Amino acid sequence: MKKIALIGSKGYIGKNLQWYLRKMGYHVESYDIVEIKEDDYCQCNMSDQEQINKINLDVDFIYMFAGKTGTTNGFDNYMDYINSNEISLLNLLDAIRKSPYRPRVIFPSSRLVYKGKERPLIEEDEKETKTIYAVNKLACENILYAYNNMYNIPYTIYRICVPFGNMTANNYSFGTIGFFIRQAKENRKITLYGDGSNKRTFTSIEDICRQIECSSSTEESINQIYNIGGTTYSLVDAARKIANHFGASIESIPYPEKDLKIESGSTFFNSTKLEGLTKNTYYQDLETIFNNK
Secondary structure (H helix, E strand, O other), X not given: OOEEEEEOOXXXXXXXXXXXXXXXXXXXXXXXXXXXOOOOEEEOOOOOHHHHHHOOOOOOEEEEOOOOOOOOHHHHOHHHHHHHHHHHHHHHHHHHHOOOOOOEEEEEEEHHHEOOOOOOEOOOOOEOOOOHHHHHHHHHHHHHHHHHHHHOOOEEEEEEOEEEOOOOOOOOOOHHHHHHHHHHHHOOEEEEEOOOOOEEEEEEHHHHHHHHHHHHOOHHHOOEEXXXXXXXXXXXXXXXXXXXXXXXXXXXXXOOHHHHHHOOXXXXXXXXXXXXXXXXXXXXXXXXXXXXX
């Protein structure tokens, strides 16, 4: 039985990963900043270097899924973002390099590290960081490379576009799809900035967990970066699917100036590199969120 330390187990992706990995037979030790009583769980603030000794490093993998997400919030709270994202990762890697253990670090990155293009993005495409969160993610990718180069700490990075769904609860409150659903249910109207033509790769949380678990156990994925696959829609097409289900309308409104400045354009993925490992190109459609209710 492979052992995993899952850091950030109370976040959206983390809690689904915990459920999925245990279902697949892994022994998962969970960590988060939240104070809660739970089996195989330990409260830990990763930005506090003195608390890192709570993490069991004698494991096969460390899933480092702790951190803050956001768009314009990072400019007002940059120290929180740096501490939660970059310093937390540095503290973990520093503890590993001083230990006799070399678990592989599994790290989630974001579509927001890319400069948008009107074609599927490959891993080597041009980068552009318009938010503090995007800066953090790209910095963390480079930090992992540096520590591997200097201290032989292996890693695998997965860039995630737009996740949706939930395996642990009937709640889809996270991110773009959650925002659309709340608007459709509460206001019977989904608002879109501009014409909604920008494209994204939408991936069910089950497909995210499956792709990470399946590929991270291979030797080929050591020290690699992958785009996680899914189904590509324009934002307006995704909104239509949700609006049709709830009997809601769609309204286009002008971009607020600050949101226009950080808009990346179309960011959708070419995921053939990862599919070469998983041997699976089937992804759940957005209708999954309705069919599973």
